[in-house]
Amino acid sequence: xxxxxxxxxxxxxxxxxxxxxxxxxxxxxxxxxxxxxxxxxxxxxxxxxxxxxxxxxxxxxxxxxxxxxxxxxxxxxxxxxxxxxxxxxxxxxxxxxxxxxxxxxxxxxxxxxxxxxxxxxxxxxxxxxxxxxxxxxxxxxxxxxxxxxxxxxxxxxxxxxxxxxxxxxxxxxxxxxxxxxxxxxxxxxxxxxxxxxxxx
Amino acid sequence: xxxxxxxxxxxxxxxxxxxxxxxxxxxxxxxxxxxxxxxxxxxxxxxxxxxxxxxxxxxxxxxxxxxxxxxxxxxxxxxxxxxxxxxxxxxxxxxxxxxxxxxxxxxxxxxxxxxxxxxxxxxxxxxxxxxxxxxxxxxxxxxxxxxxxxxxxxxxxxx
Numbered sequence: 001x002x003x004x005x006x007x008x009x010x011x012x013x014x015x016x017x018x019x020x021x022x023x024x025x026x027x028x029x030x031x032x033x034x035x036x037x038x039x040x041x042x043x044x045x046x047x048x049x050x051x052x053x054x055x056x057x058x059x060x061x062x063x064x065x066x067x068x069x070x071x072x073x074x075x076x077x078x079x080x081x082x083x084x085x086x087x088x089x090x091x092x093x094x095x096x097x098x099x100x101x102x103x104x105x106x107x108x109x110x111x112x113x114x115x116x117x118x119x120x121x122x123x124x125x126x127x128x129x130x131x132x133x134x135x136x137x138x139x140x141x142x143x144x145x146x147x148x149x150x151x152x153x154x155x156x157x158x159x160x161x162x163x164x165x166x167x168x169x170x171x172x173x174x175x176x177x178x179x180x181x182x183x184x185x186x187x188x189x190x191x192x193x194x195x196x197x198x199x200x
Numbered sequence: 201x202x203x204x205x206x207x208x209x210x211x212x213x214x215x216x217x218x219x220x221x222x223x224x225x226x227x228x229x230x231x232x233x234x235x236x237x238x239x240x241x242x243x244x245x246x247x248x249x250x251x252x253x254x255x256x257x258x259x260x261x262x263x264x265x266x267x268x269x270x271x272x273x274x275x276x277x278x279x280x281x282x283x284x285x286x287x288x289x290x291x292x293x294x295x296x297x298x299x300x301x302x303x304x305x306x307x308x309x310x311x312x313x314x315x316x317x318x319x320x321x322x323x324x325x326x327x328x329x330x331x332x333x334x335x336x337x338x339x340x341x342x343x344x345x346x347x348x349x350x351x352x353x354x355x356x357x358x359x
Contacts, residue, residue: 014221036348122328127357134251
């Protein structure tokens with residue numbers, strides 16, 4: 001028998017396969033978003049700073065060797081979150097009925113008056129600075145989450161902490177009443193306002 | 201005699217194109233794997249610190265990026281101290297305000313108050329340069345900032 005050449009493979013459907021893959025990747029690809037810590041800088045205007053009682057200020061100082069000084073005492077970064085929560089939640093003047101703090105008269109009056117002041121030096125490393133910022137934001141989030149779990153169920157948002165609430169609010173696929181959710185978020189933000197000042 | 205008829209010489213045989221899609225796929229996969237989406241080419245080192253209390257940077261609002269870090273290899277002539285990069289080039293501190301105004305000029309008027317400045321700062325940089333930039337931003341009233349970070353546990357920042 002004569003030697004037969006190999007039969008031609010039909011490549012016509014290759015284009016279909018390529019399209020199938022292309023469409024699959026088009027649909028499944030998500031371009032990664034940046035994430036970070038949002039901050040608002042104080043405006044430049046030279047207004048007379050309001051007089052704040054020393055006990056309402058929680059000073060955090062990060063020196064050039066990345067050592068942490070909290071309320072004039074050396075502290076490790078792991079303990080900062082707890083200390084900040086304790087300070088914010090203190091409720092010294094007993095006007096805050098949702099606080100669970102110690103009501104220590106020598107610490108902050110209420111969460112609305114409590115201010116965290118973060119100071120750094122020029123030689124402080126950025127990584128340390130971000131770690132401290134992160135812990136302070138975490139302290140606020142701890143309190144806000146606690147509050148969200150308290151008032152959430154009564155407003156129709158069961159088992160949802162503050163961070164999840166904010167995430168859901170931004171999520172276009174969230175099924176639920178967004179206006180109600182916004183009201184809850186705003187209320188919590190008002191009850192535990194983030195008063196964090198960054199001093200040069 | 202047909203038996204000894206010479207084989208017809210039809211010129212060159214056709215090249216099979218069946219493997220062409222394979223080559224294209226190979227290229228497709230190579231670029232799919234190797235592509236990194238990035239807006240500016242960086243001339244500085246930029247490994248971001250990590251944090252776990254992060255919020256997503258809302259792309260609905262306009263975002264401008266300011267990079268800071270030590271000049272990367274190949275740009276050592278710019279020194280070993282952290283520097284500012286705006287768009288594609290090194291910039292001095294005084295150029296930050298011009299940069300913000302030019303970014304604002306490119307925006308629709310109603311979006312200008314929502315402009316967020318994302319600071320992408322290398323973890324080894326010092327706060328001195330960051331503080332200076334923050335001060336410049338305050339001067340031009342660009343107060344919404346974002347410290348862009350990776351996501352992770354903060355204890356890995358310290359080494």
